[in-house]
Amino acid sequence: xxxxxxxxxxxxxxxxxxxxxxxxxxxxxxxxxxxxxxxxxxxxxxxxxxxxxxxxxxxxxxxxxxxxxxxxxxxxxxxxxxxxxxxxxxxxxxxxxxxxxxxxxxxxxxxxxxxxxxxxxxxxxxxxxxxxxxxxxxxxxxxx
Amino acid sequence: xxxxxxxxxxxxxxxxxxxxxxxxxxxxxxxxxxxxxxxxxxxxxxxxxxxxxxxxxxxxxxxxxxxxxxxxxxxxxxxxxxxxxxxxxxxxxxxxxxxxxxxxxxxxxxxxxx
Numbered sequence: 001x002x003x004x005x006x007x008x009x010x011x012x013x014x015x016x017x018x019x020x021x022x023x024x025x026x027x028x029x030x031x032x033x034x035x036x037x038x039x040x041x042x043x044x045x046x047x048x049x050x051x052x053x054x055x056x057x058x059x060x061x062x063x064x065x066x067x068x069x070x071x072x073x074x075x076x077x078x079x080x081x082x083x084x085x086x087x088x089x090x091x092x093x094x095x096x097x098x099x100x101x102x103x104x105x106x107x108x109x110x111x112x113x114x115x116x117x118x119x120x121x122x123x124x125x126x127x128x129x130x131x132x133x134x135x136x137x138x139x140x141x142x143x144x
Numbered sequence: 145x146x147x148x149x150x151x152x153x154x155x156x157x158x159x160x161x162x163x164x165x166x167x168x169x170x171x172x173x174x175x176x177x178x179x180x181x182x183x184x185x186x187x188x189x190x191x192x193x194x195x196x197x198x199x200x201x202x203x204x205x206x207x208x209x210x211x212x213x214x215x216x217x218x219x220x221x222x223x224x225x226x227x228x229x230x231x232x233x234x235x236x237x238x239x240x241x242x243x244x245x246x247x248x249x250x251x252x253x254x255x256x257x258x
Contacts, residue, residue: 015195047192050179067195073187076179 009041010132012082013051015071017102018094019058022118023085027055029121042128048074053131055124056110059087059094060102072108078138080131082112084124089113 016024030037031044045051048071060068072081081104086092088104104110111134114127148155182188191198198204209216216223229240 049182049188049192064195066197070187070197071192071195074190074192076181076188077183078181 009043010053010128011043011045011051012053012055012128013045013048013075014055014057015068017056017058017064017068017088017104018061019085019087023057026118026121027057027084027124030124035121035125037125037128049076051075052079052135053128054079054081055084056081056088056104057084059091059100060104060107061099062101065101065107068107078135080111080135081108082114082127082131083110084114084119086115086117089115092117
């Protein structure tokens with residue numbers, strides 16, 4: 001895996017679709033001085049309209065389906081979706097709960113999966129780097 | 145340069161226009177460097193309300209009535225009576241006019257000015 005360029009920063013928007021907050025805390029850990037992803041230009045933004053990457057945590061509860069779809073649609077193209085944590089990948093500890101509609105890839109297309117309960121910050125950073133590579137490839141192909 | 149001196153301050157329209165043009169140019173530069181990848185006419189151009197469906201345009205703004213809520217609430221006694229009196233019908237206003245003229249005429253007649 002290699003990043004061909006750092007032409008611009010990579011902005012990510014984080015949405016919690018029913019997570020226990022474990023994965024959210026690990027995402028925040030990537031911003032702490034120990035990992036400090038902002039030195040690479042990777043940062044969290046407050047609106048999906050500014051984002052390149054959508055970070056999704058949680059197994060997607062019934063109430064969050066329309067919100068998740070709307071947020072996904074609001075991210076400009078080309079965009080990448082990263083699912084952080086087992087819950088978003090296959091339900092995790094909430095597997096087959098009555099109030100779940102997920103996992104995430106049942107609702108929106110997913111590009112990178114980060115398994116773990118919760119995944120370590122290094123895994124999240126690697127996933128973002130992979131999404132960055134895919135994003136650059138998509139831009140080169142002219143995907144809009 | 146036509147500078148208006150007021151004694152305490154000065155007014156120069158050239159400076160105002162210059163500042164306006166410079167600020168306008170800066171706004172245009174910042175705007176041109178913004179996100180260009182979004183598709184117009186799709187959800188990507190809609191306002192973001194934490195994933196909630198954005199309300200209709202006319203519902204997004206705070207109405208003037210809301211701004212004056214405290215004012216109306218404080219003076220409710222005054223406004224309740226006045227709003228009831230203001231029906232918006234011209235006949236009612238003419239009636240008030242005639243009644244007040246009649247009362248004024250009676251008062252003036254009583255005090256002996258007529």
